[in-house]
Amino acid sequence: MPRYEFDRAPSRLDTGSTKWSRYPADVLPMWIADMDFSVAPEIVSALQRRLEHPVFGYAIARTELREEIVRDLAERFGWTIRPDDIVFLPGVEPGFNMALKSRLKPGDKVLIQTPIYRPILDAPAHWELEALTVPMVRAEAGYRPDRGALAAGLAQARAFLLCNPHNPTGHVYSREDLAFIAAECEARDVLIVSDEIHCDLVFAGREHIPIASLAPAVADRTITLMSASKTYNIPGLKTSFAVITNPALRSAFAGARSGMVDSVNLFGLEATLAAYRDAGAWRNALLGYLQSNRDHLEQEIERLIPGIRYHPPEASFLAWLDCSALGIAGSPQSFFLRQAKVGLYAGEVFGAEYGAFVRLNFGCTRAVLSDAIERMAGALAGRAQP
Template identity: 35%
Template sequence: MNGIVRFRERDDAPASDTYKWNDPPEGTIGASVADMDVHIAPPVASALHDAVHRSSTGYVKSHMRGVADSIADWHGRRFGQPVDPSLIRFAPNVVNGLIQAATVLNPARKRLIMNTPVYYPFFEVANEVEMAQVRVSMVEDDGRWLLDLDRMDAEAADGGIILLCNPHNPTGAVPTRAELEGVADIARRHGNPIISDEIHAPLTYPGHTFVPFSEVAPDLADRLFTVTSTSKSFNLPGVKFAWLIAGSPELAAGVDDLPVMLTYGTSSFGPAATVAATSQGDPWLDELVERLTERRDRLGELLAERLPRTRWLAPEATFLAWLDFRGYDLPEEPAAVLKGHGVDLSPGVIFGEEGRGHARLNFGCSAQTLELMVDRIATALEG
């Protein structure tokens, strides 16, 4: 390792003003909010300092060719994904981008088909665009979380947009090419538009391969949006910058025609941070994935040693662990119990009914913080 990735410790002052560190009660380890305890990549830090020095604090257009060029080059380099820069549009965050995409696609049957448990803002996206939530449960098979293609097919026959989380949050599953081809076949058969949230793609672990949905279904480009950002992979959620990749010029024009207040809100620091991350951040990102792999593997060891009744499937991507605490006789949801013992996890039930008895743990932290977190959980549950 090059040693360019630095994790923060809990007493590190720069972290104290973030929601993850500041919202839970004092002394509680924040492991619910999905950002990492890591100092940002040096090229990104330099770019942000330079933007402040230049007083680059004005409004941002929804498309800037130089920024889009850097993003498109990055997609090609990291994922082998050809992207036309002219089809990229900016958004303040991925959830806003999903709302923009759903508004443009706007099928006659207003249904949003999603795979639960799932990143809970997906439910709010459906509410915002006034679409019914159609929840299709993930299935566990042979040590992996899989898409239930049969159920998706049955639901898609009644119309609606298929909203993918690829890689999947909270399970950490990376759908295989065969699974995504199955989704594409469903969409072809029933005429469904598709939105693919691919924000966690850069954090795919060795032994697994992220496949952009656009790669398996180029013939569906006229009804496909990809939405993503560097906010997870480079720990930049506060920079407020994401992007949509429209599958066709017509879809890109549809975004351009949206009401300004729907597309407004991208940070003036977003372009500088994103260009630096996508053009100079590869060595840092490669090392980050190595470090997160270590954290994930150590978490697995700690669970086996200290929390043997906790079930999990090691995530194939993301810095998030989906933990099943149903082996314990708890009086209430695990996150509520553990918050009283100094660990703040995401309640599983907010991701869907499948999450009852579960919680999501963020292991994007220092080794010391991870050890302390598991120690507190084990003390609470095992005594």
């Protein structure tokens, strides 16, 4: 197997990086879901080959890409789809907005589980829909869905915006919980819009199950949104896709792009093909490094900042940290930015009731991760000094 180096990362200062441009150079940016690692060399080579052709016009997905996605979903998740079931998009966020626009009318209710990343929280209001929120339940082992609250919410809703693996908690839904959700949605004729963008970053001991793969009847009411962007660190290439096996649902979804969602990035299509076709070894190596980072973060928090409550995520490179026991006056995000020079995502972004939380991105080198935790611990220790 090729050896990939994740302990070294290129400097991203002065590259136009959103992540590295928000704060001054002395701040470690650990906020947006964007990893610092070099892209898989197989993807870089594919883009270099495409650059040899000097025309960069509008593009469509080649048959080879569709077939590669079909193969990948069958091989990795046991989910059989057809090439025509795939609708390419410039992002998952446009996808769930298109889904709501295509099937709901103003005043309809959409169920969302909190905490949840902001674009999902904001989506219903774009279409004059009412968001119904139910919280995830925190147990000793981590976050889980609340079946009773879900059932009550789905009894009122016309659509359910599911995020699996869940952002920001990193929860991976079990087959039993997905079957429960599917049955409730079928009984109440609820559309399922499933954001599964982190599905390829599931750690040992868990498995990702696309909810639409449970049964044809579930797939008939489901719009599944996926992308290579998070896993293969190519979000700037703006390429995602929806899998919709129901032809009528797919037609309505595609019609909702009018005037809102343009064609997909040429280089994003090439990079996505290379990712799924050629970069599996890189993904496996990355997953091992991220799992090691996740565990290192747990150990360092326990050692240096035991007041933070942290449930190691079952997937993704995002950590959801409860800072409520630290006694910080005001926002923990503001405190750590000001006193530790660590830029985290503020918890209230994921729901108004989560102001005592922060989200930390550990998709970085071990050295940067260790530096961030040491800075945070130092800021807390310094606060106690006279």
